[in-house]
Amino acid sequence: MIYNIKTGTFEPIYDALDSRQLPPDCYVVTPEQVNLISASVTGGGAVWAEDGVIQCSDSSPSAYHVFDLKTKKWVISPAKQTAFFAEQKDSLIAQLANKTDALKAGLLVGYSQTEIDSFYRQEKEALAWQADHNAETPMLKQIALLRGVPFEILVQKVIEKSEMFAMVIGAIIGQRQQLEDRILTATKPEELETIKNEVETWQLPNLS
Structure with missing residues (x-):
């Protein structure tokens, strides 16, 4: 050509x-x-x-x-620099939100949606039975019966798993909020670039 x-x-x-x-x-x-x-x-x-x-x-x-x-x-002219910097912040905050959702989704890999939907009810029944052995626990009793696991052991496993999830989700939320605070208070493009790299390499916390 x-x-x-x-x-x-x-x-x-x-x-x-x-x-x-x-x-x-x-x-x-x-x-x-x-x-x-x-x-x-x-x-x-x-x-x-x-x-x-x-x-x-x-x-x-x-x-x-x-x-x-x-x-x-x-x-970029000085007049447009402020608007461009604000747009960069908004874009990075959106990227951070997407990464947060991806980390949570990774935490739940291997579980069916039915199981995920039942987590709150399982935890509620387990905690209720732990506080009062006369509490109604229809879901956990069915799970224990069909799974062939002693009811008391199932209750303990449910509580341990819920505590583990709570710790990991708490770590994810805390890290997201810390990164967002740094984005909002950043005053230089170099700061945003550093935070962007941290967001891209952010992994699930190891709390074992």
């Missing part, structure tokens, strides 16, 4: 045509360059020639950036 830097258009290249016969402001470009040039043009960037070679900026990092042809860098 040929790219006309003056008109901003692409044209087919013909076998008989070589770089010495190109019209003014035209350059032969590879398929990879075509994609980069297209991204630059449609993404608010710039395309220019430097030492006879076509160059391009690629697409803008955000709606707030403009490309400075003198420095060949994307820049």
Whole structure:
């Protein structure tokens, strides 16, 4: 393909045509360059020639950036910097919320939805029976009967599991809130980048 830097258009290249016969402001470009040039043009960037070679900026990092042809860098005006920084914070908070949900989902891998829905009732019956052996425990009695596990042992396992879940969920919530507090109080892009890396590498806590 040929790219006309003056008109901003692409044209087919013909076998008989070589770089010495190109019209003014035209350059032969590879398929990879075509994609980069297209991204630059449609993404608010710039395309220019430097030492006879076509160059391009690629697409803008955000709606707030403009490309400075003198420095060949994307820049943000001071007036737009505040709005861009606020948008970055909102995006990172949303990413943090998604990661929190993913960690919780990972904690429940292997359990059916029916079991998950029963956790609260199982815990409620187990705690009630622990406090009063005359308490009604229809769900746990059926589970113990069909599973072939002594009722007292099942109660203890349910309580242990609920306490473990509570500890892990508490750790997840506490970590999410700590990270969100740091996002909200951040004053520099470097701080957000550090927090973003922490969010991406965040794993379930090991409380064993």
